[in-house]
Amino acid sequence: MNHQNYKFLPVLLLGNLLCMMDTSIMTIILPQLQSAFNESLSNLSWALNIYTIIFAVLIIPFGRLAERIGRNKFVFGSLIIFGIGSLLSGLAPNLNWMLAARAIQSIGAAGIIPTSMVIGLENSNQVNRNKVVAALAGIQGLAVALGPTTGGIVTQFWGWRWVFLINLPLVLLDLVLFLWVFPLKNESTSKTSIDWLGAGLSMTILFCLSLALIQGNKWGWQSSVIISLLISSELLLIVFLVWEKSQKNPMIDLSLFKSRNFNGAGLALILCNYFLGGMAVLIPTFLTKIQGESELKAALLITPYSLAVMISVIMTSLAVKKINNQLLISCGLLTIALSYYLFAHLNVAANYRQLIIADIVLGTGYGLVAATANILAVADFHGSKLTTSQSVANVLRQIGMVLAIAIFTAILTSNVQSAKQKTATYAVQQTQSLNFSTSQQAKLKFTIRKKLLNNQTQFKQKFKFSKIAINQNKEQRLINQIYYRQLQILSVRDQLAINKLPPKIKNQLKVQVVRNVKMTTIQKEEKFQKKLGKLVRRTKVELKNQLSTAFLNVYAVMFWIALSSLLIIPLFKFNYQPKR
Structure with missing residues (x-):
């Protein structure tokens, strides 16, 4: 790769590294977020889902939107959006805030990933083109693979919030380098049509299907809500396919599936x-x-x-x-x-x-x-x-x-x-085998079921009982009886x-x-x-x-x-x- 074409690559690689790492880095901090937000794993999984769904459905339309706006400006703006999402994620006080922040992050990432590849190809010659593609694809794979490891190290020493906040200086560095390497004025553009309806339909399909699968146990697989979500995802899929087939520039070219x-x-x-x-x-x-x-x-x-x-x-x-x-x-x-x-x-x-x-x-x-x-x-x-x-x-x-x-x-x-139900049954049986009194057994059974079956935190293992002391009034009556x-x-x-x-x-x-x-x-x-x-x-x-x-x-x-x-x-x- 010659010197003229080499300086742009680190700028693109850093942006791709940050975006793709945040697709997997969340997996290692989910246990920390469970404790911080007191949420179940199924609820927290939306912090992963929201990023992945939005990222998936916006990759193609954003690639075309970049052609209309100008690819350099589009990636530069997307880096800013990704940085804002990272800041908000790091400051999140609850799950709803986190979901909104992750959505913003994902919008930025969807604007960076596909367009970076095109920019890389435009700024390389025929000889170096395969090397540029290999470098960008390689850094994406490396980022996804190293996300959990990086997240674990950062969380251990600085806390889970820094998994997101550490992006800020790196995004700022990438923005400065971007301005130095790429021109933002007088870019060539083209008025390519964008299939926003197709993108919206695909996002809705994935959202309905994910929500039904995640909440099925909680809401009941035979509940009207879950059945409606599953039917909606199927009907919307049919609508999506019909719509895509009628478009000149569809989100997904269905002719690909003839292969x-x-x-x-x-x-x-x-x-x-x-x-x-x-x-x-x-x-x-x-x-x-x-x-x-x-x-x-x-x-x-x-x-x-x-x-x-x-x-x-x-x-x-x-x-x-x-x-x-x-x-x-x-x-x-x-x-x-x-x-x-x-x-x-x-x-x-x-x-x-x-x-x-x-x-x-x-x-x-x-x-x-x-x-x-x-x-x-x-x-x-x-x-x-x-x-x-x-x-x-x-x-x-x-x-x-x-x-x-x-x-x-x-x-x-x-x-x-x-598992909790089986453990509750086991514990209740133990209260009988240990020869507790009838009143003690009743109190313990209530406490066992309350701690195991009613808490919202999925994997809470702090299983302690408060001291069951003899009633003071009962003790005083006993004293009076013996004294008399x-x-x-x-x-x-x-x-x-x-x-x-x-x-x-x-x-x-x-x-x-x-x-x-x-x-x-x-x-x-x-x-x-x-x-x-x-x-x-x-x-x-x-x-x-x-x-x-x-x-x-x-x-x-x-x-x-x-x-x-x-x-x-x-x-x-x-x-x-x-x-x-």
Whole structure:
């Protein structure tokens, strides 16, 4: 790459790095946000969904809008919007604020990513063009892979807010460099039509489908709201397809889907990002909330998948012209299925070796599928259709992530509810086996159900009972009863009426009775607290085991989905003949 064309690349790379990293960096801070906002994982998943949905549907129309405004000005303005969204995200006091801020961030990111690639191609010559494309695509993949690790390090030392606030000086630096490298005046523009209705329809479809999948357990799968959302998404999909077919410049060129390779590659991209997203969304929460690890350690434990993705993508890209593509995708899907089998049977009691192995296996399988599918997605196209196919492939990748967030959190929510119910049943049984009194059992059962079944925080494990002390009035009545009996005994012994007994003797007797009752009460409370402590310890162990099972069972279900993904192989045409 010559010196003249080299200086613009770092400016574009930095913008792409920031935008793509924020698509995955949220996964590691979800546990922190659960505590900060006191929200469930299903509610917090919208902080991921809102970014991914808006990003997915605006990539194509924003690429065309940039042509009308001027690409340099458009990217410069988008950087400012992304910076504002980052600032607001870092200042968020609650989930609603966070969702609005993330939406602003995503609008900025959607304006930067596709247009940066075009700017890069315009500012490079024919010799360097492939290097520019490789650099921008590589930094995007690297950013997504390193997002959780970076987020874990920043959160550990500075807190979750700095995951977003750290963007501000980098955005400011990129803006200054942008003004130095790129001219904002006298840009060439073109009046390309933009399919805003298509973008709006696609966004509404994804929103309705995601909302139905995430809230299905909470609102009821047979409720009118959920059924309406699912029907709406299907009807809107039909409307979208009819509309796109009638447009000269549609958001998605439906003629792309006449290619068997594009169809197969599109499904492969959705699937591999779906399974990658399923790990990235749940495992950090599993490690921090269930296993009690720090955000930093959780980030380091999932870093091997990031490295495996990078290495696998590079190696597959080099091998794709030498090895049968059908074999590469088949091996990739089988490898992903194997990783899910390992996740479903994790034994983290001893060490995290199996988790690291599962990370590496998943990253390797993802690289095999994604790298091959990216090449096959554009294999049958040239000219403008080549560019369009790349944009649509990018949208499909984001759809895979949206579906992962929605479906995995929906299944986990159901599993967690079941886990809490089983733990509550276990704890109630323990109150009977530990021989608590009837009144104590009633109080404990109420407390158990309240703590386990009524709290909003999904994975809260602080399972403590307030001290159940003997009622003061009851204690006083007991003292009076014993004191009166003792007075009667003295009265008979000394043949004196109770009111004739010496005050000194009566006072001594009262003090002795109070002391004895208090000591008996303390002994009963100590005995009760020992049994209560045993109940708490057993319940906490049972809760941890049930919640661990709730997480891992999601992967057990998804293992069969991953295995059945091999059914997409016949969709490909696979015309390519490997070199001998």
